[in-house]
Amino acid sequence: MSIKLLLLKSGEQLISDAKELVSEEKVCGYLLNQPQKVFANKPILLTEEQSLENVNIEITFSPWILLTSDKEVVVPTDWVVTVVEPLQSVVKMYQEKLDGQNN
Numbered sequence: 001m002s003i004k005l006l007l008l009k010s011g012e013q014l015i016s017d018a019k020e021l022v023s024e025e026k027v028c029g030y031l032l033n034q035p036q037k038v039f040a041n042k043p044i045l046l047t048e049e050q051s052l053e054n055v056n057i058e059i060t061f062s063p064w065i066l067l068t069s070d071k072e073v074v075v076p077t078d079w080v081v082t083v084v085e086p087l088q089s090v091v092k093m094y095q096e097k098l099d100g101q102n103n
Helices: 088-102
Strands: 004-010 013-023 026-041 058-063 072-076 078-086
Touching: 004 088, 013 088, 026 088, 058 088, 072 088
Parallel strands: none
Antiparallel strands: 004 013, 004 078, 013 026, 026 058, 026 072
């Protein structure tokens, strides 16, 4: 499994098991398995002395496309701004969410 974080042109951040779709040796899209939209909320800083290193970020996931039973979705490369490795803690949260849905 290759879990990636994708930033789309729409500004949405998705986490998913992602596979490159290749045609004629060129990536033409990504096949996403159970993509989840990522929401990151920072708490309001209460004091000016509080450093950014100590700020916790609340991460939540929701299905990217709510009104489908499809597990796999194809996203063309022209909609993807970048693909990066998510933090290991975010990968763990994503896997736990999917494990909870599959039970």
